[in-house]
Amino acid sequence: MAKPSRTAEHVADRLHSAAIHLLRRVRKQDTATREGPARLSALSVLVFGGPMTLGGLAAAEQVKPPTMTRIVTGLERSALAERVPDPADARRVRIRATPKGVRLLQGARKLRVRYLAAQVKRLTAEEKASLGQAVEMLDRLLREWK
Amino acid sequence: MAKPSRTAEHVADRLHSAAIHLLRRVRKQDTATREGPARLSALSVLVFGGPMTLGGLAAAEQVKPPTMTRIVTGLERSALAERVPDPADARRVRIRATPKGVRLLQGARKLRVRYLAAQVKRLTAEEKASLGQAVEMLDRLLREWK
DNA sequence: TATAATTAGTTAGCCTAGCTAATGAAATAA
């Protein structure tokens, strides 16, 4: 019998709980931008992945198209992204981050990461390294998720 | 100069991203219960931490009292929790999970954890152990967060 | 070629979940 603290179930349970609490914390930093998490997340996809159709963005964000329509409308009202007609297919709408959107996103990302990094810095070098390894493992796990 | 993959900033950045993607995945499992994440999370606090006042529950969930009022109202409508008058202080309302609430939570928890655990199981024993350690570290970090 | 089927996005309408401000009711302090 495996040590309870190392069974997949136990690790999964703690991981789940840690993820919830971690995001709750860092999310508070975003209030400075006055844009909600869904908008910032979509904007981030646009900034790092380049322009894409509304449907593509919805799929990337694992959200239904009507939801993405509203998120994009919000981003457009704040002038952070814009709708561009697709010359090849008039049904499609391409979404593109504006320079203002790029700037805002980079600022927000800096805030969140700096906040979280301040906590990570309290770890010893060994702990930090092992957390780093674990995060890379997690990253791989998530990318390979069916 | 530290290895870039081990700076606090880099670890924080990846951790943040991993948490977002992880929760997006497991969240979908909860739809089976027909209760949203805020209700399940509050219910979990009640089940594992025992009955507590509405304000205490709000604090535990890092949410304002009016928000918790509505979450509890929802839980009560589904008969998963109940309001109990406090004999010592009539301003207070104690919230308690019902047996049905306990059962539902355990079922939901099982679903989420089983789903995540299925992924964790793809790791080698060593990887699993190191992920386990990292999660405990993370847990401590979060608990000690200012 | 005309029409049928599919695809992309939007609109309408419903729900959860967060907030602040204002209110009511009870406990505590002056």
Place this chain on the structure above:
DNA sequence: TTATTTCATTAGCTAGGCTAACTAATTATA
């Protein structure tokens, strides 16, 4: 006793999720 503080609720706003139904455009087919 009265004033203040505390706990919870109500009211009303916003964001963000969904499905169903619609419009417009493209593609397939008879």
